[in-house]
Amino acid sequence: MDNVSIYRKNLIEAVLNLSEANSWDAAVDEWEIDDVEEDETLSESCVCGKENLRYLFTIRNTYNGNTLFYIGSQCIKKFGRGDLDYEVTLKEKQFKLLHAIENNDFLELSPEYFSRNLLKYLYDIGAFKPTSYNDFNPYNDYAFMLDMFNKRNRTQAQEKKATAIILNSIRPFLRNMLYEKIRRNRIGR
Secondary structure, three states: OOHHHHHHHHHHHHHHHOOOOOOHHHHHHHEEEEEEEEOOOOOEOOOOOOOOEOEEEEEEEOOOOOEEEEEOHHHHHOOOOHHHHHHHHHHHHHHHHHHHHHOOOOOOOOOOOOOHHHHHHHHHOOOOOOOHHHOOOHHHHHHHHHHHHHOOOOOHHHHHHHHHHHHHHHHHHHHHHHHHHHHHHHOOO
């Protein structure tokens, strides 16, 4: 048996052992992403046995509360569920954005750091804050950012406003989120 099929066999066994269902096709529907961490040292392994994971996902069974960790993004994609694939992509993009923030990179509203889905996700988790500039309605900033992301040519004023939203809302929100995650990991969750 080659390595690929061994990894797949290990994944199926781990998932089925903690699922209510007895078949892979039914069991994959019981799981959702619970958390994700990044391991820059690449020292952790997936439940399938694959080593050197960067993104360490924890998934939780919605039927019985069992958790499975660590599981890599490639194994989550083997579940064949678009909603999980979407979430994996968002989480990985979010880490890229967090690294840019940590490195004090100049952040601009570009596909390098953002996507329409990431902007929606940031809005959903509260990254846009109410201010007098958005009439105390965070949706106005989200709608503006989405409109600007879709626009090919922006005016200088539009660029400045997008940068201000990134620097004054998104950046501090994500920094705080990163700080909280690091703090939780240090005290053992």
